[in-house]
Amino acid sequence: MESKAICLGFLPPRLGFSSPHLLSRSPGSSTFATRQKFDSRQTLLWNKPQLSRGRVVCSSSNSESKPETNHSSKSNYARAELFRGKSGSVSFNGLTHQLVEESKLVSAPFQEEKGSFLWVLAPVVLISSLILPQFFLSGAIEASFKNDTVAEIVTSFCFETVFYAGLAIFLSVTDRVQRPYLDFSSKRWGLITGLRGYLTSAFLTMGLKVVVPVFAVYMTWPALGIDALIAVLPFLVGCAVQRVFEARLERRGSSCWPIVPIVFEVYRLYQVTRAATFVQRLMFMMKDAATTAEITERGVALVGLVVTLQFLAVMCLWSFITFLMRLFPSRPVEMTSPLSELLNLDLSDTKKIIAEYIWIGGSGMDIRSKARTLPGPVSDPTKLPKWNYDGSSTDQAAGDDSEVILYPQAIFKDPFRKGNNILVMCDAYTPAGDPIPTNNRNKAVKIFDHPNVKAEEPWFGIEQEYTLLKKDVKWPLGWPLGGFPGPQGPYYCAVGADKAFGRDIVDAHYKACLYSGLSIGGANGEVMPGQWEFQISPTVGIGAGDQLWVARYILERITEICGVIVSFDPKPIQGDWNGAAAHTNFSTKSMRKDGGLDLIKEAIKKLEVKHKQHIAAYGEGNERRLTGKHETADINTFSWGVANRGASVRVGRDTEKEGKGYFEDRRPSSNMDPYLVTSMIAETTIL
Structure with a gap:
């Protein structure tokens, strides 16, 4: 939620990777130092767990004081801590962040000016890895290898290697930017349809993407030989590489998981287009050849390969659309508690109700409550049983004589448990029946x-x-x-x-x-x-x-x-x-x-x-x-x-x-x- 520092401004981000591993993450230790009162020369240190070395440093922009090392903080249940200091600066790896708390996903406040160059750098690297090889490698490879087949093999290898390297850098930078905002995975998101339907579609399309090109190579090999494999091999390798990237992201708990399927489905369309160009070139080479049985067979095989590529393009679009259906209309499934069914159980068959007894604690503002089971509905507070609690734990009694008695005084419907369940406002008395010193209700009743x-x-x-x-x-x-x-x-x-x-x-x-x-x-x-x-x-x-x-x-x-x-x-x-x-x-x-x-x-x-x-x-x-x-x-x-x-x-x-x-x-x-x-x-x- 929804964000955490009482200062102003942010230090510029630093792009640095402390680990050679892709999307590496090391959880920081959890420490929090604060004072209820501080001025502009004091500093707040804050390390958040499960966020990459997350440290927030808050101080005034011209502060020369050393960080506050007193880790004692005063907790006040009902009051906000006072902040009288001037505006300072905050850095969390140069970025703001937002926590995922209690299974709730909340968007982080976006800071437009923070980490802007990272948002530019990552897409530039990705696009460059796709486009630049075509300008700088294609001509050089074709000039170096006179054989079209060999040239295509080398070109495909170089193009694929450069692109996957660019994608790895893109994901690393994106993860670096995103992690301080929100750390979530695919398991936290719901679907527009049931999970079974989505998984069926995903496995079907992925299976067809592998089986169909392999079958096409098998059928056209006698006529095309190695050319058939060259046309579809980059596509097959891409499917395997996608799985490697997804597994890596899942292990790292990266928030970049939605990017991989989208990038790969779009890139596969590019692979299909490039393969179609290769097949077209093979057809063009047959244009002036004499018609023979071998040439006819080769032509039929090339047409079959074209149909295969068209089918693969349809599969890519299918996968892309179903993934978007999954992603964009989704909601955080954790917003619905896994205990919701139990929390909403109908207790009418039991004939029993739950009464939440409410009272005021020793500070005069701390509201306390505890629940008990009653045999049936009650509407009159005088019919409710008295109860007791440990007054030494609420600062209302000594430890050697800690029992405080609750007297039910007013009944209200319980909006959380609903049904016949009730909220019971109580006041507190000693076992002898005398109101405890903090029982202002008893004094008010007398008036x-x-x-x-x-x-x-x-x-x-x-x-x-x-x-x-x-x-x-x-x-x-x-x-x-x-x-x-x-x-x-x-x-x-x-x-x-x-x-x-x-x-x-x-x-x-x-x-x-x-x-x-x-x-x-x-x-x-x-x-x-x-x-x-x-x-x-x-x-x-x-x-x-x-x-x-x-x-x-x-x-x-x-x-x-x-x-x-x-x-x-x-x-x-x-x-x-x-x-x-x-x-x-x-x-x-x-x-x-x-x-x-x-x-x-x-x-x-x-x-x-x-x-x-x-x-x-x-x-x-x-x-x-x-x-x-x-x-x-x-x-x-x-x-x-x-x-x-x-x-x-x-x-x-x-x-x-x-x-x-x-x-x-x-x-x-x-x-x-x-x-x-x-x-x-x-x-x-x-x-």
């Missing part, structure tokens, strides 16, 4: 169960923003390798391959949430490229928190399948780029009635009084986002306004016009705990 809060029926609509990151380097999806896209502006709610990155993930998440029964209200691209948003529609009380956590879980699962990271960091990229928030829209029954605008203003005043307490609970790292820029208010100053997205709290124009409605608290960050945020807003404004 939402307060009679005054219940009477107001608080609605919460949450706008969850997030950033999609490339897996290995934690750099936003769609951003150039090691660089930055164009300035913000074209990306918000945009369409187009150069502006919207990861839409399939967004749509899959949208539909999965609808299937699960979540009140997802919409989705859209955000201001920063690679950043998206989905909304949980107005939901009463504690339900908003349950739904947002389950929606996050579904998003994490989908990005897991796609080999992409979802980041809820409030400011994943420093600089002139928008952060990520979880704007929380709020209203009460009184606010939604006539005259509710006055109550909204009173609620905003209450929020201002407790601004610091709310900021402290509105998400880790929020100070990096709330700077007063990029549609945010300053973290230290509370403000509000109508239609003002640079304020702490925004009141919509419709609310102002109608005198009732809701307001939007724009302070919560994308990594906030919705249980904590919604309950604090309700407590501050109602109680």
Whole structure:
């Protein structure tokens, strides 16, 4: 996927072959050194396994510092690492590359200016090996050998040798260029028809290409002798040489495998044409000869040889077309998991279901889950059994008393297993029944169960923003390798391959949430490229928190399948780029009635009084986002306004016009705990 270095620019490629073997490849060792913070004078070393001595060196263009040797890296499950350094340079054998991850094939971002001379050199060598011998060797050979038969033998030998040498160089250079992009083989590609049909066609045509010319030589030998063999021998040798090349490429795992059949089928047409010219010359030599039985027999044999060559030309076209049918409409067969049949097994006969218990880990943002079998469908969370887990492994309990109890609280349909299978949102308690310290849901329930809060029926609509990151380097999806896209502006709610990155993930998440029964209200691209948003529609009380956590879980699962990271960091990229928030829209029954605008203003005043307490609970790292820029208010100053997205709290124009409605608290960050945020807003404004 889809790409891996946080720097800018690429060193020019070097064409060098460290091994005399064709298409040689030596896997590099896998090392990765990084820091969460680095400036323009630091260096990233990166060796990728199974790629030819793949090393990426990232540094500023004028950096004189030595490579960073500290191999310790901080892993953060839910946040992107921060990159504050200036643009640098990257080299991966002078080329970009893209990984094949988790059986998925993704095209690499193509760098037009990288390795351009290699793309020119390889075809020039191949074409030259085909054309130049005709200009420089044909005349010399004909002048040296007066006998036409001997001249044809020497010419064929020289032409074939030069061409196969040129082809070997062509494949070596092409493999050198392609390997950093994608390493794949013919086994990974599907067919427009079944495999049996293609193999039948391939074996049939190859068999006919060998049997027919051998049979033709056998039949015409009495009349033509060595001339018959000279006409078809290059064709037969070409079939054998093709197999040698294909075997070599397969052993090397080269990405050049589609080139060989195409080149050889085209070259065989040239061989047939050259053989036909030789036969035509033999016919021309008989033009003035007296008609005898021997001459007649020889003429018939030559006509038979012409028919044989025509048949071989048809076989070449047949092979060429069937291979193109195989190659171009194909899809990566690995996109369909070999386990798909098992994953889609119908469990209805067993009467059992699978329940995925979901809870929040010790960091407050790490979503955990595990599955259990239940005897039958369940729709009421109170009917579900409690469960337990090892709290010492989630930083929620000590090792000598590690058991934490899961209490099922909400049920949703499982979009991954489908059927009657369910997702279960849980909160965590000690064996004694006390909520563990990180159980913010229990605290929120107490507030939402307060009679005054219940009477107001608080609605919460949450706008969850997030950033999609490339897996290995934690750099936003769609951003150039090691660089930055164009300035913000074209990306918000945009369409187009150069502006919207990861839409399939967004749509899959949208539909999965609808299937699960979540009140997802919409989705859209955000201001920063690679950043998206989905909304949980107005939901009463504690339900908003349950739904947002389950929606996050579904998003994490989908990005897991796609080999992409979802980041809820409030400011994943420093600089002139928008952060990520979880704007929380709020209203009460009184606010939604006539005259509710006055109550909204009173609620905003209450929020201002407790601004610091709310900021402290509105998400880790929020100070990096709330700077007063990029549609945010300053973290230290509370403000509000109508239609003002640079304020702490925004009141919509419709609310102002109608005198009732809701307001939007724009302070919560994308990594906030919705249980904590919604309950604090309700407590501050109602109680």
